[in-house]
Amino acid sequence: MGSIYLIRHGQASFGADDYDVLSPIGIRQAEVLGSHLAQLGTRLDRCVSGDLRRQQHTANSALQQLRAAGSSAPTLEIDAAFNEFNADAVIRALLPDMLGEEPEALHILRNAASHRAEFQRLFAKLIGRWISGDYDTPGLQSWHDFVTHVQGGLNRLLEQADSKQTIAVFTSGGTITALLHLITAIPPAQAFELNWQIVNTSLSCLKFRGSQVSLASFNSHVHLQLLKAPELITYR
Structure with a gap:
């Protein structure tokens, strides 16, 4: 083998x-x-x-x-x-719809190095949306692709x-x-x-x-x- x-x-x-x-x-x-x-x-x-x-x-x-x-x-x-x-593209495309339930998300993502635990939680949440296929966005490579x-x-x-x-x-x-x-x-x-x-x-x-x-x-x-x-x- x-x-x-x-x-x-x-x-x-x-x-x-x-x-x-x-x-x-x-x-x-x-x-x-x-x-x-x-x-x-x-x-x-x-x-x-x-x-x-x-x-x-x-x-x-x-x-x-x-x-x-x-x-x-x-x-x-x-x-x-x-x-x-492209993780940055995933964040940019899917973050706006999540801000209602995560109002501090933008600040945390912009200051990721000093908010590592919160960054990971938010990033995992965004990835969950991406891989679900329910939030596919024009111009963003889908998980399937x-x-x-x-x-x-x-x-x-x-x-x-x-x-x-x-x-x-x-x-x-x-x-x-x-x-x-x-x-x-x-x-x-x-x-x-x-x-x-x-x-x-x-x-x-x-x-x-x-x-x-x-x-x-x-x-x-x-x-x-x-x-x-x-x-x-x-x-x-």
Whole structure:
């Protein structure tokens, strides 16, 4: 069987003007991941990333550590099917109808870094509306369309893969959630309950034979746990 490692990007710059940049912790997480894979003797046949900067930076930082340790590392390929959904667009489209019941929502979302718990509660509520399909809005990518887009990326991987290849996919939490939904048939709401637990640079492993895919492991972050540095275990 072949293996596909779904790797969430390192910690991004939550609360900053540009979220799509790794924080110093995010860079360190990626380096630790690459060193850990090298120590395990992991041989990657292919490495794919979405086209977001935080995904590519995580991939390149990890690959650099593999090469520095003398391990072979493939050239990074880009496939936008593994991008994250546009969370800002979801918030902008669905927030106005929620302000009647959440009058402080706009202030909280604009100051997310200092209201993390309330931001998460509101964001989860908005995501619940988005995945329900009851609030589909013109110009906003629906959950169904996002899942279809991710499915296309997975299909391309499988069509091009040899039966015993090991492939790393550097992606994001929402994309991993869509893949969990597709592969295990878990309902979207329950899949997003798992989403909130996905650690930055964690690995989830898929096993495949032909077009048949199964989930082998989820959210492993032992490379961070072994360092006994709690500040490296982050979720956003």
